[in-house]
Amino acid sequence: MPAEPCQNCSQTEFEQRIDPLRPRLIAFAKLHLKFEADAEDAVQECLISAWKQLEKFAGKSSLETWVFGILRHKLIDLYRHHSKIRTFEYNESKLPDTDGWFQKDEHWHNEHAPSNWSSPYQTLENEHFWQVFDICVFHLPEQTSRVFTLREFMGFETAQICESLHISEHNCWTILHRARLRLRACLEQNWFTAEENRQ
Amino acid sequence: MKKMSSCKHATELMSQKQDRKLTFKEQSWLITHLTLCHNCRRCNKQFELLEKACEQRREEFEKS
Numbered sequence: 684m685p686a687e688p689c690q691n692c693s694q695t696e697f698e699q700r701i702d703p704l705r706p707r708l709i710a711f712a713k714l715h716l717k718f719e720a721d722a723e724d725a726v727q728e729c730l731i732s733a734w735k736q737l738e739k740f741a742g743k744s745s746l747e748t749w750v751f752g753i754l755r756h757k758l759i760d761l762y763r764h765h766s767k768i769r770t771f772e773y774n775e776s777k778l779p780d781t782d783g784w785f786q787k788d789e790h791w792h793n794e795h796a797p798s799n800w801s802s803p804y805q806t807l808e809n810e811h812f813w814q815v816f817d818i819c820v821f822h823l824p825e826q827t828s829r830v831f832t833l834r835e836f837m838g839f840e841t842a843q844i845c846e847s848l849h850i851s852e853h854n855c856w857t858i859l860h861r862a863r864l865r866l867r868a869c870l871e872q873n874w875f876t877a878e879e880n881r882q
Numbered sequence: 883m884k885k886m887s888s889c890k891h892a893t894e895l896m897s898q899k900q901d902r903k904l905t906f907k908e909q910s911w912l913i914t915h916l917t918l919c920h921n922c923r924r925c926n927k928q929f930e931l932l933e934k935a936c937e938q939r940r941e942e943f944e945k946s
Contacts (some may be wrong), residue, residue, distance in 0.1 A: 736946075743945040752943030782890075789888035797924040800931075813939065834901070835936040841901045852902075860897040867928050 689746050690737060697734055704747050708754050710821040714829050715758050717769045729754040745810050759837050762847055771848035777824050781864045800875035812874060819869035823862055830855060831862040886915060892922045896929050
């Protein structure tokens with residue numbers, strides 16, 4: 684999908700274009716920040732900053748990715764300064780259950796075994812793909828979603844995640860394992876084998 | 883060492899290899915399991931695809 688830079692957009696056009704992205708921005712910020720008002724402020728600041736810098740945006744990525752990236756940068760910064768960040772409580776009973784996907788002998792249950800993904804490689808630059816991807820991620824239980832986004836959206840190493848959230852590496856690996864299993868299944872159902880994406 | 887038939891353990895290693903370097907023993911265990919297990923080969927490919935996608939996206943975030 685070609686990126687549409689929106690450089691000549693009016694403020695209204697810009698807002699209209701970004702409007703569908705807003706729930707994902709809010710969900711992302713709320714996951715990491717202590718107060719809802721801070722999350723809303725962070726998103727607002729991100730959108731103002733994007734609007735002001737719009738002339739500099741050259742369309743090397745999609746507008747949505749670029750705006751999402753501005754918020755990501757802001758959140759990384761807040762983690763660095765330990766500012767406004769939510770405390771984290773590790774609770775294994777609140778992790779998504781994936782044990783039931785395996786049989787007693789630890790083989791996959793047939794209905795949970797991975798299916799073949801049709802034409803997966805062409806889909807990755809598509810904004811619609813990332814919409815579905817983010818919805819899958821933000822629908823994970825909160826602490827799972829939080830650790831996963833730190834790892835895969837922000838690009839933190841697990842050691843940094845452990846330090847920021849005060850959890851052990853073992854806990855971190857457990858959470859990421861469950862997150863990836865769930866995400867794989869969610870994307871399989873809603874993207875890779877979804878009827879409308881079949882060629 | 884885990885039973886060679888454990889797909890659950892295989893998925894743990896597939897996930898952890900994105901976050902840390904597996905030991906030699908773990909790597910050999912995983913490779914052997916993948917040779918034997920069609921479902922886990924598929925899962926492994928899909929995990930790798932998602933990892934690559936996220937990496938590409940992080941690069942996209944840095945562009946303007």
